Structure formats: structure tokens, C-alpha cells
Amino acid sequence: MSEHALLRVDGLTVGFSTEQGPVRVVEDVSFELKAGHTLGLVGESGCGKSVTAQTIMRLLPSPPSRIDAGRILFDGKDLAAATQREMQKIRGDRIGMVFQEPMTSLNPTLRIGEQIAEPLMLHRGLRRAEADEQVIGVLKQVGIGNAERRLLQYPHELSGGLRQRVMIAMAIICKPKLLIADEPTTALDVTIQAQIMELLKALQKELGLAVLLITHDLGMVAEMCETIAVMYAGRIVETGRTVDVFANPHHPYTYGLLTSSPRRARKGERLPSIPGLVPPPGARGQGCSFAARCPNVLERCRVDAPPLIALGKDAAACWNPVP
Amino acid sequence: MTPLLEARGLSKFFPARDGKGLVRAVNDVSLSLAEGETLGIVGESGCGKSTLARMLMRLIEPSGGKVLFQGEDLLSLSRAAMRQKRRDIQIVFQDPYASLDPRMNIAQIIAEPLDIHGIGSTAERAAKVKDLIALVGLDPASATRYPHEFSGGQRQRIGIARAIALEPRLVVLDEPVSALDVSIQSQILNLLDDLKLRLRLSYVFISHDLSVVQHVSDRVAVMYLGRIVEEGPADAVLGAPKHPYTQALISAIPEIDPTRRKTHVLLPGDPPNPEDVPPGCAFNPRCLIAQDICRRDEPPLRSSGASRARCHFVDEA
Numbered sequence: 162m163s164e165h166a167l168l169r170v171d172g173l174t175v176g177f178s179t180e181q182g183p184v185r186v187v188e189d190v191s192f193e194l195k196a197g198h199t200l201g202l203v204g205e206s207g208c209g210k211s212v213t214a215q216t217i218m219r220l221l222p223s224p225p226s227r228i229d230a231g232r233i234l235f236d237g238k239d240l241a242a243a244t245q246r247e248m249q250k251i252r253g254d255r256i257g258m259v260f261q262e263p264m265t266s267l268n269p270t271l272r273i274g275e276q277i278a279e280p281l282m283l284h285r286g287l288r289r290a291e292a293d294e295q296v297i298g299v300l301k302q303v304g305i306g307n308a309e310r311r312l313l314q315y316p317h318e319l320s321g322g323l324r325q326r327v328m329i330a331m332a333i334i335c336k337p338k339l340l341i342a343d344e345p346t347t348a349l350d351v352t353i354q355a356q357i358m359e360l361l362k363a364l365q366k367e368l369g370l371a372v373l374l375i376t377h378d379l380g381m382v383a384e385m386c387e388t389i390a391v392m393y394a395g396r397i398v399e400t401g402r403t404v405d406v407f408a409n410p411h412h413p414y415t416y417g418l419l420t421s422s423p424r425r426a427r428k429g430e431r432l433p434s435i436p437g438l439v440p441p442p443g444a445r446g447q448g449c450s451f452a453a454r455c456p457n458v459l460e461r462c463r464v465d466a467p468p469l470i471a472l473g474k475d476a477a478a479c480w481n482p483v484p
Numbered sequence: 485m486t487p488l489l490e491a492r493g494l495s496k497f498f499p500a501r502d503g504k505g506l507v508r509a510v511n512d513v514s515l516s517l518a519e520g521e522t523l524g525i526v527g528e529s530g531c532g533k534s535t536l537a538r539m540l541m542r543l544i545e546p547s548g549g550k551v552l553f554q555g556e557d558l559l560s561l562s563r564a565a566m567r568q569k570r571r572d573i574q575i576v577f578q579d580p581y582a583s584l585d586p587r588m589n590i591a592q593i594i595a596e597p598l599d600i601h602g603i604g605s606t607a608e609r610a611a612k613v614k615d616l617i618a619l620v621g622l623d624p625a626s627a628t629r630y631p632h633e634f635s636g637g638q639r640q641r642i643g644i645a646r647a648i649a650l651e652p653r654l655v656v657l658d659e660p661v662s663a664l665d666v667s668i669q670s671q672i673l674n675l676l677d678d679l680k681l682r683l684r685l686s687y688v689f690i691s692h693d694l695s696v697v698q699h700v701s702d703r704v705a706v707m708y709l710g711r712i713v714e715e716g717p718a719d720a721v722l723g724a725p726k727h728p729y730t731q732a733l734i735s736a737i738p739e740i741d742p743t744r745r746k747t748h749v750l751l752p753g754d755p756p757n758p759e760d761v762p763p764g765c766a767f768n769p770r771c772l773i774a775q776d777i778c779r780r781d782e783p784p785l786r787s788s789g790a791s792r793a794r795c796h797f798v799d800e801a
Contacts, residue, residue: 205667351736352736354736355750359748378738380738383741407740407743417667423669426699432670434667434671435667435670435671
């Protein structure tokens with residue numbers, strides 16, 4: 162059972178129609194996540210990580226977005242082919258979601274208690290009053306003290322950290338198998354980030370959740386995720402066990418990201434940096450999208466996009482990898 | 485030697501929203517910056533770091549205290565004299581999207597301070613703008629393009645070029661890399677480092693990101709609820725923090741090495757509302773070692789080793 166993938170994304174390709182014509186944002190992305198495991202999908206802005214997550218949940222309006230190819234197998238069912246009605250039954254029930262900005266994801270006109278109860282009413286057919294006991298239970302589970310009083314408050318009365326805890330409570334109240342967390346701590350202060358990260362780690366263990374973490378923060382992946390997939394310009398460029406990828410990154414982009422962090426650099430020394438800019442979708446050209454910034458670039462890289470190739474203990478999409 | 489910049493007992497109080505009481509956004513802050521140094525100011529949202537930065541260059545008028553620049557009291561200057569003084573003190577903001585005029589092209593944006601201060605002939609200004617564009621690593625062909633055509637990192641280069649156009653002595657950097665991706669962050673940090681050496685600048689570097697502050701700063705001041713709670717040489721403050729809050733901030737940084745299991749010191753609760761600062765040490769409700777005295781008396785900044793920390797138990801923490 163544990164070997165069976167809970168989520169398998171296979172060749173996912175997502176495009177958007179724009180005034181300038183169709184643009185590919187996610188290109189041939191594949192990964193799998195086993196029940197109870199954790200995967201970090203990392204990359205910088207515009208790499209396609211959030212589009213990938215939102216496509217898995219089918220949250221992107223279509224048009225303009227479109228799944229051009231690929232499958233999203235969740236517990237054996239292809240979400241890429243699911244109707245919105247089917248998706249509504251899955252979202253918030255078997256897949257919980259947490260987003261970066263709790264203030265924009267919570268309804269400002271509804272009390273906290275109502276919002277947390279909503280998934281239970283929607284998916285379990287409970288009446289509001291019947292849900293209370295579970296709502297109070299889940300608030301305690303996410304570390305919100307004084308639960309009875311909090312139920313009656315509105316989102317604006319809560320701090321950013323508490324709002325994120327409320328989001329997490331809503332996400333787990335139906336006991337999902339999969340939690341998709343998209344930059345869950347990015348909008349929070351440092352000390353609150355640490356609280357939320359510890360909470361997610363604890364819940365993951367306690368509930369046996371599979372977690373797909375979308376983040377730009379390599380430190381968070383290092384602490385939370387067993388496996389990592391690094392995205393660049395719409396593609397996964399490297400993937401493997403987190404310990405292996407961090408110990409020996411093979412893709413020059415992963416290597417650059419890891420070494421350019423001031424956390425690793427010595428004080429006063431120049432930071433190793435990746436020159437240039439991420440090419441926007443539509444200007445990625447043929448060949449490897451990283452070629453223009455890559456210190457290891459070969460002639461072949463400019464014409465021929467490399468597939469993911471097994472290298473040492475992980476896999477990287479590179480013709481001239483870091484040894 | 486006279487410090488380049490000195491703040492003495494600097495405060496900014498705003499009336500509270502309820503009309504009663506005061507919000508002490510910055511409360512009795514003293515610090516100094518030597519020529520050629522970088523002073524890092526760290527703290528979480530609402531700690532007063534940005535208000536402090538703006539007071540240092542009198543973009544916000546302090547409620548009390550002094551700002552001395554090269555020994556001269558900035559608060560005693562007339563508006564006209566202060567405007568002249570701003571040639572020497574410039575600021576770079578976090579959000580390059582919001583701080584560049586979208587209707588001006590890059591050359592105009594960078595030339596604006598030169599125009600305002602009437603520096604050089606038209607030809608000299610044009611040459612200077614060209615030099616600045618090259619100096620911050622932008623493509624010379626970009627001079628006639630507009631801010632929206634640039635990425636975040638490039639826009640930050642434009643903001644930096646504009647800030648250094650008047651050859652200031654001091655640049656206040658308010659979260660200059662916080663809006664940028666990691667690979668771009670390091671480019672900008674390196675650029676700031678190069679410029680500092682070439683132009684003999686001094687920096688006040690404001691950030692919530694301790695790893696960035698650690699990398700760039702000679703000295704560091706940690707703020708909490710309008711107060712400096714710890715201050716000293718960067719290596720001392722970040723390497724051997726004395727204040728429990730500084731310790732928790734450092735501990736909160738995720739460990740980038742997955743083979744090392746890190747236990748975070750988790751502070752309970754949220755930073756309190758600046759309108760309602762607890763009595764005694766403002767940090768006491770979240771402090772893991774707070775005693776009765778901490779709830780009663782506000783500790784002064786005490787020396788400990790090379791740093792100073794505002795804690796009753798500074799040598800025991």
C-alpha cells in the first residue's frame with residue numbers, strides 16, 4: 162500500500178491563451194507522491210510551481226488556462242479529466258489546501274467557526290450546530306487556544322499567524338490524505354514562520370498526511386520534505402531525495418540556488434550568483450531554458466532540451482551536469 | 485572620530501487609533517554608524533525599523549531626539565538646507581515597482597536627482613547617467629525604456645543608480661532585496677558590496693532576513709516594538725546573541741542542511757500590538773525566561789561582551 166503513489170502527475174503541460182497567442186507555462190512535469198510522504202516543489206517566481214499546484218486542484222479558470230497534455234492521478238482517478246463538480250467533492254475533503262495569503266483566502270464577512278465548519282457541512286452533510294465539537298477539536302489541534310471564543314471572531318480580528326492556523330484547520334478538518342501547501346509561511350514574520358512550519362511538520366506525522374509543499378525557501382524543504390523537485394522555467398530540472406540533492410546537486414541551476422544563499426556564504430565574501438534573468442514564458446526558445454545563464458553550457462544545450470536523466474542518486478535534466 | 489551618522493534618543497509617537505494614548509513606533513533609539521560601515525537593522529513587521537530609517541533622513545519628523553550627520557544636527561536644518569543635505573543621504577526602497585515613476589524612462593529617472601540639484605550641463609548629466617547605468621550593470625540600450633519593461637532585479641538596479649547619482653555618503657537600504665528571488669538577491673547584494681567599495685559609501689541596511697543582514701553588516705541592531713533590544717558587532721550579535729528575542733530569531737531560520745536536525749526555539753504568541761505594549765520588558769509575554777522583574781521593570785541596554793542587550797538576565801540567557 163505504501164508503495165502505491167497517492168498522487169502521480171504525469172507529463173503535465175499547461176498553457177495560457179494570451180493576447181500574443183498561447184503560452185506554455187508548465188511543460189511536461191512529472192512526479193509522484195506516496196501516501197504519508199512529503200515532496201517540496203521549489204523554484205523562483207514564474208517557474209510554474211504554483212500553476213502546477215493550482216492545476217492539480219483544478220483551481221485555474223479555463224480559459225485562459227488549459228491542460229494541453231498529461232494526467233494527474235490522485236488515488237487512481239485522473240483529475241485532469243475530472244469535471245468541476247467532481248473536483249468540488251475532492252477539494253477540501255480528500256485534498257486540503259493552504260495558501261500564502263490567509264487574508265485573501267478567508268471570507269472577511271464570516272466568523273471563524275462558520276468557515277472551519279463549512280467543509281464538514283459541504284462534504285459530510287453536518288448541520289452547523291453538529292459541527293461545533295469537531296471545529297473546537299481541530300482548532301486545538303492547530304494550536305489555537307481559547308477555541309470557544311475564537312469561533313466567534315472574524316478574520317480581521319486575528320493576527321497573520323492565527324489566520325494561517327485557521328486556514329490549516331479548514332484544510333485538515335475532513336481528514337484529507339493530501340495537503341497542498343502553497344508558500345504557507347511566506348507572508349509571515351520569521352518567528353511565526355517557525356511556528357507554522359513546526360505545526361505542519363507535527364500534523365503531517367500525526368495525521369499521516371502526504372504533503373506537497375510549494376515554496377521558494379530551500380531551508381523549508383530541507384526541514385520538511387523527504388523529496389524535492391526543482392522547477393525552472395516551467396520544467397522540473399532536478400529531483401531526488403532532499404538529502405541527496407542538497408549534498409550533491411547535479412543541475413547547475415540547483416547548484417547555483419544552493420550556493421547563492423547568503424546562509425551558506427562566508428561573511429564579506431562575494432556571493433556566488435547566477436547571472437542574468439529567468440526567461441519569461443514564450444521566450445524560452447528551443448534547447449535548455451537555463452542555457453543562457455548556465456556556467457556549464459555546451460553547444461548542444463542551446464538546441465536540444467535535455468530530459469531528466471538519472472545521475473548518481475537523483476535525476477537532473479542536464480547535458481553537462483555538476484559532477 | 486565623529487561618526488558619520490548618529491541617532492540620539494530618537495522617538496516617533498503617533499496618536500493611537502482610539503484617540504487616547506500613543507503608539508510608540510520608535511522609542512528612544514540611539515545608534516551610530518562609522519564612515520564606511522554597514523549597520524544592519526533587523527526586526528519583524530511593526531517593530532519600527534522602517535520608521536526609524538525614514539527619521540534618519542528626516543522623511544518623517546521625529547517626536548524627540550537628535551539625528552547627527554557628520555556631527556551636524558539634521559533636525560535644526562531649514563527645509564532648504566535639508567534638501568541640500570539629501571545629496572549626501574539617499575534611500576533605496578523595498579519595492580522597485582512602487583518607487584519608480586512609470587511615465588519616466590530609465591535615463592530620466594536616474595537623471596532626476598541631478599536635474600533637481602542642478603548638477604552639471606545637459607551633456608555632463610547625460611554622460612553621468614550613462615556611467616551610472618553601466619555601473620549598476622544595466623544594458624546601456626535600456627536608457628530609453630520604461631520601468632514596466634524591467635524585471636524586479638533590474639528595477640532595483642535602477643533604484644540604486646538613482647540613489648547613488650548624487651554621490652551620497654550614506655545610503656539607507658530599506659529591505660532592498662526582500663522582494664527579489666534568491667538568484668537575483670545575490671546579484672544585488674554583490675552590486676551593493678562593489679558600490680560601497682568603489683564609491684566609499686556607508687549603509688544602513690534594514691531587513692527582516694537575518695542571513696542577509698549577517699552577510700552585509702559590520703554592526704547589527706535588533707528591534708522589537710520600537711526599541712533596540714540588542715546591538716553590537718554583527719559577529720557578536722548574530723554569533724553569540726544575548727537577548728532571548730535575538731536568540732529566537734536566529735533559531736527560527738530554517739536549517740538549509742537536511743542532514744542536520746534543528747530544534748527551533750518557538751516563541752509563543754504573536755508580536756504584541758504596538759498600541760498596547762505590555763508593562764516592564766515589552767518582550768516578556770513571549771519570553772521563555774521571563775521572571776517577575778521582567779513584568780515590572782523595563783530593562784536598560786546593558787553591556788555584555790562586545791554587545792549591549794536590553795534584558796535583565798543578559799548574562800544568563
